Amino acid sequence: MSNFSPEIEVAIARQREEVSRLHGELIRWGLVIWTGGNVSGRVPGADLFVIKPSGVSYDDLAPENMIVCDLDGNVVPGTPGSENSPSSDTAAHAYVYRNMPEVGGVVHTHSTYAVAWAARAEPIPCVITAMADEFGGEIPVGPFAIIGDDSIGRGIVDTLRGHRSRAVLMQNHGPFTIGSSAKDAVKAAVMVEDVARSVHISRQLGDPVALPQEAIDSLFDRYQNVYGQPSTEVAVGGAAGPRGDCADDLRHRDRRRRCRPRRAPLGPGDARHRARVHPHQGRAPRRRPRHRPGLRHVGVGEPLRRPDVDLLGGGHLGGPAGRLRGPPGRHRAPLRCPARDVPCDRGLGDDARLPRLRRGRRTPGPLPHLAEHHDRGRGG
Numbered sequence: 001m002s003n004f005s006p007e008i009e010v011a012i013a014r015q016r017e018e019v020s021r022l023h024g025e026l027i028r029w030g031l032v033i034w035t036g037g038n039v040s041g042r043v044p045g046a047d048l049f050v051i052k053p054s055g056v057s058y059d060d061l062a063p064e065n066m067i068v069c070d071l072d073g074n075v076v077p078g079t080p081g082s083e084n085s086p087s088s089d090t091a092a093h094a095y096v097y098r099n100m101p102e103v104g105g106v107v108h109t110h111s112t113y114a115v116a117w118a119a120r121a122e123p124i125p126c127v128i129t130a131m132a133d134e135f136g137g138e139i140p141v142g143p144f145a146i147i148g149d150d151s152i153g154r155g156i157v158d159t160l161r162g163h164r165s166r167a168v169l170m171q172n173h174g175p176f177t178i179g180s181s182a183k184d185a186v187k188a189a190v191m192v193e194d195v196a197r198s199v200h201i202s203r204q205l206g207d208p209v210a211l212p213q214e215a216i217d218s219l220f221d222r223y224q225n226v227y228g229q230p231s232t233e234v235a236v237g238g239a240a241g242p243r244g245d246c247a248d249d250l251r252h253r254d255r256r257r258r259c260r261p262r263r264a265p266l267g268p269g270d271a272r273h274r275a276r277v278h279p280h281q282g283r284a285p286r287r288r289p290r291h292r293p294g295l296r297h298v299g300v301g302e303p304l305r306r307p308d309v310d311l312l313g314g315g316h317l318g319g320p321a322g323r324l325r326g327p328p329g330r331h332r333a334p335l336r337c338p339a340r341d342v343p344c345d346r347g348l349g350d351d352a353r354l355p356r357l358r359r360g361r362r363t364p365g366p367l368p369h370l371a372e373h374h375d376r377g378r379g380g
């Protein structure tokens, strides 16, 4: 039985919930297949992190089977889930946590386009503003490293230390990302796949044009420090430091976001409210998506791809992959797309991960799976 203080027990329980939930985000955004990929989160206030069990179906992941490890990557005996083997990338995650104290989360995926760039050992050039925003420049390549010891972790740290990017393409393998929290690292994993795809497609059409460095700097600064809503989340990680390498950026970014005063909600006397109130209705107009006959409304961030697929007939995620050792008979319901609570069927191509919007009818406001992102500004 572990003997942590009540505060640490609470912090561990929170990380179990968060890390377990975030694995569902890898499925939702189409970043992993079968049991590939992994997410971990540092336990604030303790030399511990939480990571998934190795080779287990995403359908079966749950807070109680996440695994608590120390920063050497050893499983803490007597903790729930400790009867199972931790992710095969545990040593890499542990190495990052030991050597980059401001990192609160680490993610690894085999997302298609990022892996294609990793196979060529070619950095993704910064040719779109989304890269400048999120990564502050190119996405670097780390060395080829065989799993099983500190070499992957060392490659991640040696590449990202002193680099703005929160993502590294480990040669011949795939992306690893870091963040101020596990959620921030998952966001970096989502965005690295998105920009890898965009730049790849651009290269099929011609020669992409590089962004000027001063534009990259200004875009990165704006996005890291102004974009989104003031965050009230307490940042995981060390004290604030000057801008510079990724570690400092992680700290700096969270400090700036944390210190920004929250804007008071709109009220009748507020100029912003007046600007938004419709003259005839006395209240802010409902923003409805503009539908053109014959065109499907595409949600923010949703790829313009093949016609939507109907998820209702979809199958289920995962499959007879590794099974957890533990109390018999325990099986979680298959993962469901949060927006419409339908089975997410991986076999239906990229669009399968996003539910079809009913033509002409949608609850107002951003798509449910994006609302949480908007509410919190940038992933925190």
Ligand SMILES: O=C(CO)[C@@H](O)[C@@H](O)COP(=O)(O)O
Pocket: 035, 036, 037, 038, 052, 053, 054, 055, 056, 086, 087, 088, 089, 108, 109, 110, 147
């Ligand atoms: O890429 C690797 C190892 O580096 C895969 O095995 C990884 O995606 C999934 O492994 P785990 O299930 O986390 O042990």
